Amino acid sequence: PAAHINTNKIAVTGCSRDGKGALMAGAFEERIALTIPQESGSGGDTCWRLSKFEQDSGDVVQQATEIVQENVWFSTNFDNYVFNISVLPYDHHELAALVAPRPLISYENTDFEWLSPLSGFGCMTAAHTVFESMGIADHHGFVQVGNHSHCFFPPDLNPTLFAFFDKFLLDEP
Numbered sequence: 001p002a003a004h005i006n007t008n009k010i011a012v013t014g015c016s017r018d019g020k021g022a023l024m025a026g027a028f029e030e031r032i033a034l035t036i037p038q039e040s041g042s043g044g045d046t047c048w049r050l051s052k053f054e055q056d057s058g059d060v061v062q063q064a065t066e067i068v069q070e071n072v073w074f075s076t077n078f079d080n081y082v083f084n085i086s087v088l089p090y091d092h093h094e095l096a097a098l099v100a101p102r103p104l105i106s107y108e109n110t111d112f113e114w115l116s117p118l119s120g121f122g123c124m125t126a127a128h129t130v131f132e133s134m135g136i137a138d139h140h141g142f143v144q145v146g147n148h149s150h151c152f153f154p155p156d157l158n159p160t161l162f163a164f165f166d167k168f169l170l171d172e173p
Helices: 017-028 048-056 076-080 092-097 117-133 155-169
Strands: 010-015 032-038 104-109 140-145
Touching: 010 017, 010 155, 017 032, 017 092, 017 104, 032 155, 048 117, 092 117, 104 117, 104 155, 117 140, 140 155
Parallel strands: 010 032, 032 104, 104 140
Antiparallel strands: none
8 A cells, every 4th residue: 555556556577588478467367457568479479370370481499399398388288289289279469369358469579570560460460359349459459670789678668568557557648
């Protein structure tokens, strides 16, 4: 109470592997009022199937196979699916949609191909349709920009971030 923190209005954020964790926490923890993954890439705000399409088209992107080899960000049981992701009954647009009706804004850096800009755009566009169908399209944002280092949040993105803070954490217009 002395810190004047409204525990009903907390946000979760993180970048890269911590962005994956932020998205997961926001999807499954209803106490989180605002979810902000940054540069979460594969296993975050990109879709496995779209990333596979990008790779098959000749782009260099992070794949499901790397998620269990580079860092074990998922259960080792996920290794049973990484070479045949089409058998998975879901993709990450559905994970992002689980955040709804609570707000979600995610940021991707277009400077790094391995973050799959096309997959991120397609995946978050699909997730956005869920927010739209619920009549809360303004609860979802997706920003793709470049010209900055990995996990550096450029100051020119502050207006979009602060707009989400104002509306969803501070109850301001």
